[in-house]
Structures are given as C-alpha cells and as structure tokens.
Amino acid sequence: MSANPLFVTAATGTVDLLGAELTALGVRELREVQGGTACTATLADAYRACLWSRVGLRVLWRISEFPVANDRELYDGIRAVDWSEHMGETDTLAVDFSGSVPGIDHTQFGAQRVKDAIVDQFRDKTGARPSVDRAAPALRINVHIGRGTAAVAIDLSGDSLHRRGYRGGQGAAPLKEYLAAAILLRAGWPAIAEAGGYFVDPLCGSGTLPIEAALIAADIAPGLTRARFGFEHWRRHDAKLWNDMRAEAVSRGAIDRLARGRIRGYDRDPVVLKDAVANAARAGFGELLEFHRCELGALPVAPAPYGLIAVNPPYGERLGETEALRELYGLLGKRLREGYLGWEAAVFTGNPALGRELGINARRTHRMMNGPIECRLLRIRIEPAEFDRPYEPGRPPPIDAEAARLRPGARMFANRLRKNFKGRSRWARREGISCFRIYDADMPEYSFAIDQYQADSEGFGGRWLYVQEYAPPATVDREKARARREEALSMMPEVAGLAMDDVYWRTRRPQKGGGQYEALDDSRERVVVEEAGLKFLVNFTDYLDTGLFLDHRITRARIRDTAKGRRFLNLFCYTGTASVYAAAGGASTTTSVDMSRTYLDWARSNMEINGFRGKDHEFVQADCLQWLAEDDGRRYDLIFLDPPTFSNSKRMQGEFDVQRDHIALIRSTLVRLAPAGLLLFSTNFRKFKLDADALSDVSVTDITQETIPLDFERDARVHQSFEIRGP
16 A cells, blocks of 8 residues: 555644654654644554554544535535445444534544544435444544645544553552653653663652553554554554554563562552552563552652653642642652652652652753643652752751741741740649640631640650641632741740740641541651650651540540449550550540551550550450441440541442441440440531431430640540440
C-alpha cells in the first residue's frame, strides 16, 4: 500500500515526545500541529505507531478530504467515499466527530449525519446496512471539520492507545498510561534504565508509573498487551505485515533486563497495592516488579547508587486541601534528601506551589495536562547543591523571625499570649496539671490552638509547645494568613521561655474518614508526660493528635473515681489513656478495643509505664462495631465509648457516622453493660445532637459542662459527654 496522510493525536504537552517517537520509528516528513503530529506514512509506519507509541492516543489513516460549507455537503462528501473498500454491510461502526459547520451545531448531530451517509450508501447498493456499536465497532471512523474542510479517517487504533490492556483495578484518580510514559520520557528514564539505574515510586497507587517504567526498560512494545486494534476488521488490513511486526516486537523485548526489585513501588493502601501486583502480572512482569506497603515517612533508602524516583503526589484540587498537603510534600523532599542522593527525581503535580515544600530546586519544569488540570513536571537532581531548606516532620515552617517580631501584630499577639500564659500556668500549678491549653484562637485573626506539654508538674523532664493552626477558609487572603502565622510563631518561644526546637506545629482542618488518626510520618519519637500523677507517651510528629486528648482530662478523672472494683471496657480505645485511669482507680479488669495495632501497642505501653500489666488488662484488635455484634457473653460495669466522628476504614464493615449511627452503637454497647453499670458516651463532633427520644427507656444525663476543663472553656463544643444507665 502506498504512502498516505496519517495523523497521530497526542495530549497537550506531549506532541514533541510523539514526534521524537515517530522519528525513531522511521516516519519522515513530520509536522507537529495542535493536537498531534501529521505526516505521510506507509501502512507499516501506521502499524508501528499503533504498536510502539507510548504517548500517542489515536492513529488516524486519512481516506478522504473535501470542502464543506453545510451539513448537506458533509453528507454528500461522506457518501462519495466507497465504503465497501473499508467495511461490509454486516459490520458495525462508530463515528467520532469534531468541528462545526452551518447546520451542525453539536458533535452528536455531526456524527449522526456521517453515519447516515454511510449506511444509506450500503442500503442503496446491497439492501442491507451496517449497525452502530459504540463500544467495540468493527470500524471506527473519525471526521474532523476545520477551515471549511472535512478530513475523513479510519481510526486504526480503535480505542485510545493509552488503554494498554493491563489495567484492572486502578484506585482513585489513576494516572493514565500515556501520561506516565510521557513523565518517564521527559525525566530521561530510557537513558537511566540503559545505564542500569533503578526506579522507585513512593506513592505508586495501582502501579502505572512502575509498569510503564518496566515496559520502557525492557524495550517492550506497549501495544503487545492490547486485546484488539481498530484495523483488525478493516478490509485493507494486511494481516501478514501486522503479524510479522508483532513477532519482531516480541523477539525484541528484553525482560531479562529487569532483575527482581530493580523497579519498585510503595504505597500505604494495601488495596491499591493488590491492584498494582495484578496489573503488573497482566503486563507480563509476574513478580519482577516489587510493590510494598509503606508509609511515606518510612520510605526505604535508595536500593542502588543511581536511578530515578518518579511520583505523582496529590494536588489538592478541592478547597482547603492545599495546606494539608504541605507536610506531605515536605516529607517527600526530606526522604529524597536523606535517602536518594545522586538520583534523579520527577515530581508531577497539579499544584506547582507545593513543589517548593520539597526543599529541592527543580532544574527544569515542563507544562503538561492531566485531563483538565494544568500540571507541572518538576525535574530534580538530588544533590546537596540543589537543596533549598530542610524539612522536619511536625516542625514549624521556616520564617524570618527577626523581621516578623518588628511588626505591630506580633507585639499584639505576644501581649495576649503572655497574659494567658501567666494565668494558665498559675492555675495549672495549683491544680497539679502538667499539660494544658494556653491559647485557643483568643484573637480570631491569629487562629491557633497552643498547648503546653510537660514531663512532670515542675517541667524538669522537658517542656514543649504543640501548636495547631486552624486552616484559614478560602475567603482569607493566603498572604495575610502567612504573615499572621509568622508574627505568632516569632513570639511563641520567647513568651514560653523555650527554644524554637521545642515548638511543634500542625495545621488542623475538618477530617474525613478518621483522618486525624492516620500517620503523617513514621518517626515514632515519643516523650513521657505526666497527668494527675500518671505517665503517658505522646508523639508530636507522626499524627495530627498527640495521643493525649487534653479536653478529656476531667472525663478521665471521673473514670478513675468510679472504677474501683469494676470491670472496665474502653471502646475505640485509641492510646488507652482512659484504661490507665481506670486501672489507677482500682478497676478489677480492663479491656481495651481498637482496630489499629499501632494504637493498641501504644495503649499497652501506656499501661506498662504505669505498672499495669498482666492478664487482667486485655487488648483486643478488632472493629468495635463487629466486636460488639459478636457478643461473647462478657459484661462490664463501666464502659467508656468515644467513637470517631466518621470512619470508612477499609478494615471496617461499611462506614460509620456518629450522628447517623449513635443510637445503634449505644444500643449495641448497652448489651455489654452489666446491671447497675455505667456507660460514658462522648463525641467530638461539633454538630452532634443526641436522639434522646430513641433512648427514652434508659437514664441519660448530659455531663458536658461538667467535663469541659477550664482551659477549654472558650470552646464549649470541644466535646459532648453523657452518662447512660440501663433500664
């Protein structure tokens, strides 16, 4: 077959990569135009593009071109093509249409007119007509109208080339295959792979980047894993040419280049990791690619001296998410600086401002589109000369403290903080309280919660500030919020008499799905603080909360006062602080139930450092809802029930919403309550409303006001608490 006009489509920002691909495949006379690359090609060239292009989307073999001024001329021009050269009357077809012409004001109508012209031709000639199959047609036809000309082409790809055929499960917001390949090509992965470099994706999701990296490294044609192409039922298809080309591609693949573990993916989500393993197997790599469950904070160091780390971290597309991702990007940069010196990095983000949090300067950036989102690919060389600033989990953002202190707002904030500090410290010493809240957005424009933690009531074992910034709403100017943050932070150490190293920082915003319990880092650095003569391990870096809810101080004291001789049950026990108080109050037994092994281990440690160990103190790893449903017959005299506001953890059966589900939860818990027993129910959901009518057969006493400590009085909605006694 002679040379023919060919157009290969590509996404914005990848057309030059496509041109380089086609040139390497032997295609000549290329013209890069908007939306793709135009050329004159043989059928063999077109087949190679279908089989080998990693960034191309559709391969369009042009069969006709004619002027068009209205919908009638479009119909006539399409009908003038001899369609029997391309398909039969019993075949199926689909039409993709773009552009406009008078009489056609939307693409669906344009596609309808094209289809009508084709089927009318067949019906007039044979009395039969092809039918439409949009999902898997025998022939897909592409028509584009531009500048008064209609271009008619056979879509040889049939379906977008990015659908390689290996993807099954894909997780949330998967990276399309062509885009993953484009990222790798831009980042220089072919040369790195050729030199024997390794590959790591620390947030791999369902494995698209590692799999595309493996296809490139092993020189495997991405089209080999596809089930079908659009030309296979085309009447001009050369089956022998295609089979020979496929056989050549199969023999060319060098999967032996992929030593096991040379390409690795890490993710915290075990479900998407299962998808990644299955996808890699479908791509033909078996177990050559390694996928491991791992928090970003625990990312292993580089497995080789040289390689590429490529990652597509979250962008923060919805309002309020950007600030939450600052720490993730900062932690990513920290891991790169600490463990991947000498490597190249490619960070693909739809929020370039977050790239600054990496603390490493990008030597090149590329504009690319991920669907409708304009993104940047940051190409980074991980070398000390490129490092901007270090990031430490839980530490305050860097500021120019000297300049910030000179601003009037800093002095105003310092005066208020100093007044609060003096009063609260005096009160805390009098009450024997070591950990307490100093400031809680007393000045609304300085929206922080500031807590002091001490190792003991005198502070001899250490003293720290734990600062939570309430994320500003979208209506607040970000630069003003940043300036106030700097002013407040510049004064906190001075007022508290501490070094900046003793100040820890978090940004707090509404959490979904139990997000406040999810690890932000994995340093596991804990200090021991004192409360009411008891010791507790707290962590300032790994989680949004420290492990000791200060607003429950009075509630814990009530548990200790009523626990003597009682069997105590702590549901959703978190770090087991209530269990420690119950044991200290003389509880005969304690049972602590939580779904998280991490928190149960923390709870056990809290019990042990206070001298409580042995068979009378039980720790149960279970979904509390399921554990309650599977009643083992044991009953408890005192139960503390403090569930999350919302949870959709994959380890739970279904999702939990405290407002919707609190009655069912309380009823299930009351089954475990012994006669004359007491259930303490608490929630931090600020809009919670107890359905008292649904509990009319039991005694319910609202003890909220009695359980809010003085240092939390500014926020009457910090929690709600109720005493419930059975009928």
